[in-house]
Amino acid sequence: MKLLTKTTLYFIILMLPVFAAGAFYLFHQFNKEIKHETDEELVNDHLEWLRYLDTASVNNPIFRFQTQEFRLIPTHQPVQQKFKLKGVALYQETEDTYAPFRELSQVINLHGQHYQMILRKSMIEKDDLLKNIITVMLLAFGGLLLFVVLSNWFISRQIWRPFYRSLDKIQQLQLNKMETLRFAPASTYEFNQLNKTLNQMTHRIHQDYINIKELTEDAAHEMQTPLAIAQSKLELLLQDENLSGEQLKNIGQAGEELQRLSRLHHNLLLLAKIENQQFPVTLQTDLCQVLTQYLSLFEELVHEKELTIETSLVPVARWPLHPALADILISNLLGNAIKYNYPGGRIHLSLTDKTFRIANTSHLPEIPPANVFQRFRKNNPVYTNSNGLGLAIVKKIGDSYAIHITYQYLDNLHIFTASR
Structure with a gap:
């Protein structure tokens, strides 16, 4: 009320x-x-x-x-x-x-x-x-x-108008647009003090946002270069015919770890960008088109594992997501459903304007609900090639764009549901 x-x-x-x-x-x-x-x-x-x-x-x-x-x-x-x-x-x-x-x-x-x-x-x-x-x-x-009540209502409404204006600005607040946000002075002392405090607070938040953004950009630039150099050096070493089998094995493992480190670095930067709201939504993305595209990209993997994919898709499903994040959301969920499925398994896809549901068979047990979206949580040896950030990124995308992500294990199926 x-x-x-x-x-x-x-x-x-x-x-x-x-x-x-x-x-x-x-x-x-x-x-x-x-x-x-x-x-x-x-x-x-x-x-x-x-x-x-x-x-x-x-x-x-x-x-x-x-x-x-x-x-x-x-x-x-x-x-x-x-x-x-x-x-x-x-x-x-x-x-x-x-x-x-x-x-x-x-x-x-x-x-x-x-x-x-x-x-x-x-x-x-x-x-x-x-x-x-x-x-x-x-x-x-x-x-x-009636006169007293209406007079009190109109007077109170006029008095509280600056507060509601400030509240409306706060509700529409976006980190990337905070620099231009200003709360106008009010004739009421308390509201004027509130607006002054909000101006100071938003200025500090914007400065912190700029600093974090610069840090992530600098980290992306500075770390990517040495990782690429190290990877190229290892590839050159692999071409040396004088290396023993043990040395080649060690170099190959080091290369795999560097690739994993590169993916981890990329995913951490992606999480930071999502948290900093660096993916503004200008147009709604057709999730059906994105899903169809990734089904085509993963077609060879599906064929290799002889998976059966059942689909129930609406022709057009426009969701309020940045195109890049829509790709990440679909690729992570669909990639996990394929990667951790067993040969001859099933995947069921359901998509509407409000709900996306993906269910897959797997030999893996139910993921503990407390850990399913936690970062770096790997409860089974099969996850050794994973950096534990895929589902965390999916959850962060959902939280940032008012999409509710849930997980349940039912009838030997791992089911992930995104709803808005």
């Missing part, structure tokens, strides 16, 4: 109970005030009726007049010194429902006779008024809450 969304959500969660409590408190206060005003009206009417009844004769029709709002009923109850106020609900025949009233009742003495006087006032209009007030208040509170 984004920070802006989270802060807005927390703000709403905190504000809703506050607004609800405020609305409930105002409703309670309005209701209390309306009841108080109604009770005051009843008390005033009660005083007026007492003054009038004191002067009215017993034969006055008022003693026989009864409505929902006024009743004067003869009773044997004792005279009450204080009137009583309460809320009642009376049936309304016209609307077939009960309506709220406030009622004042008191037993009084008139002309030597006890009467119970009941005065009532309808609360219907006041309740409607209260409902209208509450509705208006709720609409006002809702509008105010």
Whole structure:
């Protein structure tokens, strides 16, 4: 969840109970005030009726007049010194429902006779008024809450804009383009400090990248020359007819080790270049075309081992890979599947726009999962001619280009899967 969304959500969660409590408190206060005003009206009417009844004769029709709002009923109850106020609900025949009233009742003495006087006032209009007030208040509170939330969201979004700009630049960061990367100053102090720190950090990273790049280039140039000279000298020695068989054997082994050292040197430099992102992707590579090309190149080896190759390939599979790295990925996986297979074995190839899967038979046991992509790990004597970097390079290519490389051993098959 984004920070802006989270802060807005927390703000709403905190504000809703506050607004609800405020609305409930105002409703309670309005209701209390309306009841108080109604009770005051009843008390005033009660005083007026007492003054009038004191002067009215017993034969006055008022003693026989009864409505929902006024009743004067003869009773044997004792005279009450204080009137009583309460809320009642009376049936309304016209609307077939009960309506709220406030009622004042008191037993009084008139002309030597006890009467119970009941005065009532309808609360219907006041309740409607209260409902209208509450509705208006709720609409006002809702509008105010919406305004506050939207204002907070827009203000926060504006304040956090420099942060998101810097974050977007970091997400698109590439080592080979870091020299031109600059984080602009911000009006907010904290973000301005962050951008200054990021500028310093990217400058240092770029300088380290340049130094490592120069080191790998220099190493490639300086080491390749003596290796080539040593190899050529050994080849000249092999042409000497005066050498014994033991000497020729030793020279041949030295030449093999030099070739192995040359391959190791090449692979280590390749790993360094991949880690330094020196293979930018400008166009997507058709992996089907690359796979078809290497199947053709390895055709003699396949024929020599009498291997059966089963394929399930889409006509075009464009992957976000540098062409050179696509060649290395396919050649390493396919080369291993052929090299470590037994005569008459099988290789199954499956390729889609999202997945490349290669499975091969072999007499070799399952590779320990912890070691399969480790550098210089060789767990079987058959790997003596390998420098242990092939699968490490495959894994590094996958990590650098968001391609998930996995290995599993199933039904006596070594299965490598690349998916994106």
